[in-house]
Amino acid sequence: MKRYLIITLAGVATLLTTCSKTVYNPDVCFQEDVLPIFITNCAMPECHSTQEHEAGFDFSNYDGIRKAVKPNHPLQSEAFTTINGNNPSMPRSPYPKLTTKQVNIIKIWINMGANNTSNCKSCDTTNFSFNNRVKVIIDAWCIGCHSATNSSGGYDLSTYTGVVNSITGNKLLGSLQHAAGYSPMPKNTSALAPCDVIAIGKWISAGYPDN
Numbered sequence: 001m002k003r004y005l006i007i008t009l010a011g012v013a014t015l016l017t018t019c020s021k022t023v024y025n026p027d028v029c030f031q032e033d034v035l036p037i038f039i040t041n042c043a044m045p046e047c048h049s050t051q052e053h054e055a056g057f058d059f060s061n062y063d064g065i066r067k068a069v070k071p072n073h074p075l076q077s078e079a080f081t082t083i084n085g086n087n088p089s090m091p092r093s094p095y096p097k098l099t100t101k102q103v104n105i106i107k108i109w110i111n112m113g114a115n116n117t118s119n120c121k122s123c124d125t126t127n128f129s130f131n132n133r134v135k136v137i138i139d140a141w142c143i144g145c146h147s148a149t150n151s152s153g154g155y156d157l158s159t160y161t162g163v164v165n166s167i168t169g170n171k172l173l174g175s176l177q178h179a180a181g182y183s184p185m186p187k188n189t190s191a192l193a194p195c196d197v198i199a200i201g202k203w204i205s206a207g208y209p210d211n
């Protein structure tokens, strides 16, 4: 009897930790975590972009995404139900479905009130290795429009060589800093968190090592 009680209690404890993880995580931020998922998977020019508004939705910015969200109620939010397998299931073929991790980030963000939050994590500009920092930022924000098959402006940022090519003429940093004379990137949305831009700048200044 005692043994069953312990097993049951352990079960309840596991359930509680698992649930609370998907409900709340202060590290999940709109600007750094949620927005890039929408930008690279939904806001393609022919889909839910400023130009196209497919189904009435522009997912390239906070206000547009917020229209498909009921704060604290993911199951009543179209921006969640459609990526969580319900009909219609998004993104539509041939675009890949979101990963479980991406779906969870959106769920957590909605559960926390769907606010326009930024800079939730402490800024670490001491880590600016290519693979652990620069590539992670670029994979999250840029490769939807800058891949081998879709190299907007002639830039494929899916490889180390491709990213290094974009440094020529200060294009990479100039576009990320929204500096005059460069196309502001990521396109059609706000600039990356200053912390991320600083880290990429430090990597370039250090001679852009492939590390």
Ligand code: HEC
Pocket (backbone or CB within 6 Å): 039, 040, 043, 044, 138, 141, 142, 143, 144, 145, 146, 152, 153, 155, 157, 166, 171, 172, 175, 176, 181, 182, 183, 184, 185, 186, 187, 188, 192
């Ligand atoms: C929604 C699509 C889209 C996203 C997302 C995007 N780009 Fe671009 N990018 C473009 C297009 C299109 C161009 C061509 C110039 C233009 O139309 O503005 C371009 C041009 C560029 C250029 C050349 C800029 C210049 O002044 O000549 C660089 C560098 C660049 N992008 C880097 C990035 C980086 C880094 C990211 C991620 C932080 C990113 N882009 C995200 C579509 C995108």
